[in-house]
């Protein structure tokens with residue numbers, strides 16, 4: 001134990017040396033009261049050095065914004081001029097990251113994990129996640145088909161799992177649910193939620209009914225380059241890791257890079273912002289994987305698409321590019337609520353979900369995956385899921401002890417989705 005502690009401390013110091021420092025970065029909680037205030041905040045999203053951790057949902061509902069020390073004086077001056085109430089909720093982001101590193105070291109040293117194993121009591125590395133997927137592909141070949149969907153910019157394999165009890169007996173394939181997670185690398189609770197879904201479907205016999213009549217396609221880590229970077233260098237990294245041409249900054253916000261109303265609103269052409277949309281639609285290998293899968297599998301009968309993000313306890317539906325409601329908004333809202341209510345009922349941490357149109361609730365964001373899958377891949381039910389961030393405000397740095405409660409309750413939400421899709425779209429002739 002003592003040896004572990006000393007080793008842990010040593011690794012902790014190495015982590016500090018390698019990591020990009022957020023010394024002196026502050027998080028401001030700013031509450032817009034008027035339309036003018038809201039517009040002021042909206043403009044900040046287009047500036048480098050401002051990183052929105054929480055987006056205001058309405059007047060009187062706060063935004064949490066991380067601000068670089070170089071901007072803080074200007075920002076505080078501007079806030080005073082607008083008369084908007086604000087407070088500093090994190091005085092030094094680096095201290096928050098230290099807590100996160102210690103939590104990671106302690107929980108990793110406690111979880112015993114052999115090769116190919118999965119754990120939900122500490123955060124797994126990319127290699128460990130992929131080793132788990134390969135193992136279930138080997139151990140359960142009748143149900144789980146693990147394939148390489150493509151490669152990230154830095155050449156990492158992006159694995160995809162299809163879970164199915166066998167092909168449909170009719171020309172129409174079984175209804176399919178498509179899930180991806182981790183497109184924003186720092187949203188660390190998203191990848192475990194997808195891995196737990198896979199584990200519970202494949203390795204827990206009690207849930208075998210969930211893949212009898214409905215197929216699942218799951219990509220648990222769509223942005224591995226970003227994820228490795230959050231693990232080793234910069235815990236706050238959101239984008240991928242490609243440097244475009246003569247750009248000043250690395251990375252594209254993959255969830256602004258899809259080709260539907262690209263750059264219409266809520267996306268930036270400045271590579272140094274967190275919402276950089278890329279030089280053109282589908283400029284990034286990671287987003288092209290989603291595009292190519294849907295183009296390659298036009299007959300796959302996908303009935304529901306969900307992108308898993310954190311955080312905010314929201315089931316969001318299109319359109320995201322502008323506050324426009326699709327014509328099937330009633331169904332979108334209904335199915336989203338089935339998921340939300342199932343999660344709340346199972347929750348041991350008081351989760352309370354909002355089901356809403358994303359642009360209405362949070363402001364427009366064009367080029368997101370759910371808009372493209374709905375508009376271009378013709379899947380009617382498409383969602384962005386924003387998970388909880390635990391029972392204390394750790395923002396993206398949810399402590400490892402809260403992985404299990406979140407993945408468990410979210411699984412009950414997936415169960416509710418499965419039930420709806422089976423009832424609506426499966427016919428007994430498709431029996432395999």
Ligand SMILES: *[C@@H]1O[C@H](CO)[C@@H](O)[C@H](O)[C@H]1NC(C)=O
Nearest residue numbers: 199200203204205206207411
């Ligand atoms: C298996 O699934 C059942 C039903 O969802 C659940 O009650 C049980 O805890 C699960 N077992 C494991 C080991 O995850």
Ligand SMILES: *[C@@H]1O[C@H](CO)[C@@H](O)[C@H](O)[C@H]1NC(C)=O
Nearest residue numbers: 046263267268269270271279
């Ligand atoms: C980027 O967007 C800004 C603001 O919309 C615009 O003024 C500028 O011309 C654009 N720059 C490029 C290189 O497209």
Ligand SMILES: *[C@@H]1O[C@H](CO)[C@@H](O)[C@H](O)[C@H]1NC(C)=O
Nearest residue numbers: 149150288289290292293296
């Ligand atoms: C799509 O099909 C092409 C051509 O067969 C293949 O190279 C590519 O890997 C496929 N991509 C996906 C994501 O299915």
Ligand SMILES: *[C@@H]1O[C@H](CO)[C@@H](O)[C@H](O)[C@H]1NC(C)=O
Nearest residue numbers: 341344345350351352353354
């Ligand atoms: C969620 O919050 C709303 C509004 O504050 C409240 O009316 C509702 O009862 C809450 N639901 C749960 C399950 O806590």
Ligand SMILES: *[C@@H]1O[C@H](CO)[C@@H](O)[C@H](O)[C@H]1NC(C)=O
Nearest residue numbers: 301302303328378379380381
């Ligand atoms: C989408 O919904 C419309 C209207 O209900 C329906 O006609 C269409 O077949 C649906 N498309 C898919 C792919 O399920």
Ligand SMILES: [Zn+2]
Nearest residue numbers: 184187309310
């Ligand atoms: Zn996200």
